[in-house]
Amino acid sequence: MRIRALALRIVRQFIRDRRTIALLFLAPLLVLTLMYFVFNGQSVKPDLATIGIPAEWHSKLEQAGAKIEPYSSLPEAEADLRKGKLSAILSTEGNRFSVRLEGSDPSESKSALLLIQQTLQSDIERDLTSSAWSAKLDISYEHGEGRLTSFDSFGPVLVGFFSFFFVFLLAGVAFLREKTTGTLERLMASPIRRFEVVFGYLAGFGVFTILQATLIAWFSIQALGLYMDGSFWLVLLTNLLLSLVALTLGTLLSTFAGSEFQIIQFIPLVIVPQVFFSGLFNLDAMNPWLQKLSYAMPLYYGADALRGIMLRGEDLPDIQIDIYALLAFSIAFIVLNMAALRKQRAF
Amino acid sequence: MAERAGEKTVRSNRTDDPVAAIELLKVTRSFGSRKVLHEIDLAILRGELFGLLGPSGSGKTTLVKLIAGLDAPSGGSVLLLGERMPNRRVLGRVGYMAQSDALYSELTGKQNLEFFASLYGLSGARRTERIASVMKLVDLTEHLNKPVSAYSGGMKRRLSLAVSLLHEPELLLLDEPTVGIDPVLRQSIWTELLSLRDKGITIVLTTHVMDEADRCDRIGLIREGRLTAVDSPEGLKRASGASTIEEAFIVLGGGTRA
Incomplete structure (x- = not known):
C-alpha cells in the first residue's frame, strides 16, 4: 500500500516535470546519435x-x-x-x-x-x-x-574539458541557489546595476578559476608528464578563457533551471556534445556537414588551442582565432546574462 | 457606501502631494491573460505605517514587488518617494524584506550584513557603526559571528529585518514580516516597527493576521487583485458597522457576513 503510494507519487512528479521526461527519453538518443556520427562516419584518409x-x-x-x-x-x-x-x-x-x-x-x-x-x-x-x-x-x-602516447595526444583536451565542466556546474548551481533562496531578489532590490551583478560573479569566481586552471595545467604537465612543447602561460590563458565561457554559460543556463536537478540535466545537452566535438575523437571521420557543428562549441576552440600549444608548440599568432572565438562566446554570454537578469528586476 | 469612503481617502492624498511616500496610479499587472492587479489607486503618506491586508493569493506580494521596483506594472504608474519608477537610485532609500529570509547561510551574520551594507554604499567606520546599531536593535549582537546556518528561524527573520534597516531607509517594504514567528518574537518585531514609525520612517507591510492590521495607521484591503477599501482601522470598522477588523474585512471585501 505504501509502496504503491510512493510509486504513484513518483510517477505523478515525473509527469509534472515535462523537462525531466523529455531528458530521460531524448537525451540518450541524442548522445547515441552523436556517437554514431563520430565513430561510424567516413574512414580517416591520411x-x-x-x-x-x-x-x-x-x-x-x-x-x-x-x-x-x-x-x-x-x-x-x-x-x-x-x-x-x-x-x-x-x-x-x-x-x-x-x-x-x-x-x-x-x-x-x-x-x-x-x-x-x-x-x-x-x-x-x-x-x-x-x-x-x-x-x-x-x-x-x-x-x-x-614518443607521443595516446594520453599525450588527448591530454590537452582533457585539461580544457575539466576546467570547463566543473566551472560550469559550480557557477550554475551557485547562481541558481542565489535565485531560490531569494538573495538574488534582495540583491536586485538594492541599487545595484545588472552589469555589476554579472561582473561581481565573474570576479569572485575568477579568483578560483585562475587557481584551478593553474593547478590542472601544472599537475598534468609536471606531475603526470603530459607532453608540453609550448608556453605554460598560453596554456593558462586558454584555460582561463575556457573557464570564463563555462562561468558565463553556467550562470546563463541557471536562469532556465528551477532546481539543482535541472542544472544536472544540462550536462547531456550542453557538455556531452561538446566532448564529442572537442577533438577527443578524430572529426575527420565525421560527416563534413556535421563537422561544422564544432564551430558552435566553445570547447572545440579551447581544445584546439591547447593541443596546438602543448603538442605543436604553437605561439599566440597560431591560436589567435581560438582565443578570439572564446572571447566572443564570453562576451555574448555576458550580454545574455545581463538581459536574463531582467527576469529578476524590471529594469 | 463603504467603498466610497475608501476611495475618498485615496483621492485626497493624490495629485503631486509632497508628503506622499508612494503613489500608485491605475496600476495593473497581468501575467498572460490572468489579471492579478486591477487598476490600483493608492497613496501612502510619509511616516505612515500602512498595512496591506488580504488573503493569500490576493495580490499583496505582487503589489509590494511593484512598489519595490522588482516588477513592472502592465499599466499605470508607480511613484516612489517622489520619483517615477523604474528608477535605480531611489532603491537606495528603500529597505525591502521578502517573505523568504534571503540570507547566505554559509556566512556569519556579520558577513551577511557587511555584504548588503556594501551594496548600499556603506563602508568603513560608518558600516561598522550601522551593523552594530541594527544588530542591537534586533537583539542579535552576541550572535554576530555565528554562521547563519546555526541561527534559529526567528533569529534569521530578525537578521533579515536588520539587513533591510542597514542603510537607514526612508521607506520600509515588508512582505509578511511576522509570518511563522512565535508570539513573543512577533511582539518584539512590532515594538521595533512602531518605534521606527515614530522616527518618521514610512512602513508598508503585508499581513493576513487581523490583529496586526489593527496596529497600522491605515489599512488597504485587497481581494482578488482589487483594493476594496483604504482607511484607518477605526474608520473601516465604522464604515462597515463591524466591531472587529475581521468582520469589516468580510463586509468590505464583498463577502457576506458569516
Missing part, C-alpha cells in the same frame, strides 16, 4: 604530400586510402605539415627515401606510416636490386619525435 615520387606510386597509395597532394618544393610542404594540414610528407633525397610525419596525433601518424610501408614495401625492395633506393625508410617527426 593526407600525404609527395615530392618527386614516381607517378605509379601515387595511384597505389590512393588505392590504399591515402589522399595524395603533390608538392613541388619541400619547404612548402613542410610549412603545411607544421600547420597540421598534412599527415605526412613522402620525399626523395638523392637515392634516399624519407617520410616526415606530423606526429601530434599518434594514431593518425601510425596509420599513415603503416599505409606507406605496406603499400610501397614491395616497390622499395624491388628497386633495391637496381639500387635506386635505399632499403631503409628515413622516418622523422615534425612534432613529438614519435
Whole structure:
C-alpha cells in the first residue's frame, strides 16, 4: 500500500516535470546519435604530400586510402605539415627515401606510416636490386619525435574539458541557489546595476578559476608528464578563457533551471556534445556537414588551442582565432546574462 | 457606501502631494491573460505605517514587488518617494524584506550584513557603526559571528529585518514580516516597527493576521487583485458597522457576513 503510494507519487512528479521526461527519453538518443556520427562516419584518409615520387606510386597509395597532394618544393610542404594540414610528407633525397610525419596525433601518424610501408614495401625492395633506393625508410617527426602516447595526444583536451565542466556546474548551481533562496531578489532590490551583478560573479569566481586552471595545467604537465612543447602561460590563458565561457554559460543556463536537478540535466545537452566535438575523437571521420557543428562549441576552440600549444608548440599568432572565438562566446554570454537578469528586476 | 469612503481617502492624498511616500496610479499587472492587479489607486503618506491586508493569493506580494521596483506594472504608474519608477537610485532609500529570509547561510551574520551594507554604499567606520546599531536593535549582537546556518528561524527573520534597516531607509517594504514567528518574537518585531514609525520612517507591510492590521495607521484591503477599501482601522470598522477588523474585512471585501 505504501509502496504503491510512493510509486504513484513518483510517477505523478515525473509527469509534472515535462523537462525531466523529455531528458530521460531524448537525451540518450541524442548522445547515441552523436556517437554514431563520430565513430561510424567516413574512414580517416591520411593526407600525404609527395615530392618527386614516381607517378605509379601515387595511384597505389590512393588505392590504399591515402589522399595524395603533390608538392613541388619541400619547404612548402613542410610549412603545411607544421600547420597540421598534412599527415605526412613522402620525399626523395638523392637515392634516399624519407617520410616526415606530423606526429601530434599518434594514431593518425601510425596509420599513415603503416599505409606507406605496406603499400610501397614491395616497390622499395624491388628497386633495391637496381639500387635506386635505399632499403631503409628515413622516418622523422615534425612534432613529438614519435614518443607521443595516446594520453599525450588527448591530454590537452582533457585539461580544457575539466576546467570547463566543473566551472560550469559550480557557477550554475551557485547562481541558481542565489535565485531560490531569494538573495538574488534582495540583491536586485538594492541599487545595484545588472552589469555589476554579472561582473561581481565573474570576479569572485575568477579568483578560483585562475587557481584551478593553474593547478590542472601544472599537475598534468609536471606531475603526470603530459607532453608540453609550448608556453605554460598560453596554456593558462586558454584555460582561463575556457573557464570564463563555462562561468558565463553556467550562470546563463541557471536562469532556465528551477532546481539543482535541472542544472544536472544540462550536462547531456550542453557538455556531452561538446566532448564529442572537442577533438577527443578524430572529426575527420565525421560527416563534413556535421563537422561544422564544432564551430558552435566553445570547447572545440579551447581544445584546439591547447593541443596546438602543448603538442605543436604553437605561439599566440597560431591560436589567435581560438582565443578570439572564446572571447566572443564570453562576451555574448555576458550580454545574455545581463538581459536574463531582467527576469529578476524590471529594469 | 463603504467603498466610497475608501476611495475618498485615496483621492485626497493624490495629485503631486509632497508628503506622499508612494503613489500608485491605475496600476495593473497581468501575467498572460490572468489579471492579478486591477487598476490600483493608492497613496501612502510619509511616516505612515500602512498595512496591506488580504488573503493569500490576493495580490499583496505582487503589489509590494511593484512598489519595490522588482516588477513592472502592465499599466499605470508607480511613484516612489517622489520619483517615477523604474528608477535605480531611489532603491537606495528603500529597505525591502521578502517573505523568504534571503540570507547566505554559509556566512556569519556579520558577513551577511557587511555584504548588503556594501551594496548600499556603506563602508568603513560608518558600516561598522550601522551593523552594530541594527544588530542591537534586533537583539542579535552576541550572535554576530555565528554562521547563519546555526541561527534559529526567528533569529534569521530578525537578521533579515536588520539587513533591510542597514542603510537607514526612508521607506520600509515588508512582505509578511511576522509570518511563522512565535508570539513573543512577533511582539518584539512590532515594538521595533512602531518605534521606527515614530522616527518618521514610512512602513508598508503585508499581513493576513487581523490583529496586526489593527496596529497600522491605515489599512488597504485587497481581494482578488482589487483594493476594496483604504482607511484607518477605526474608520473601516465604522464604515462597515463591524466591531472587529475581521468582520469589516468580510463586509468590505464583498463577502457576506458569516
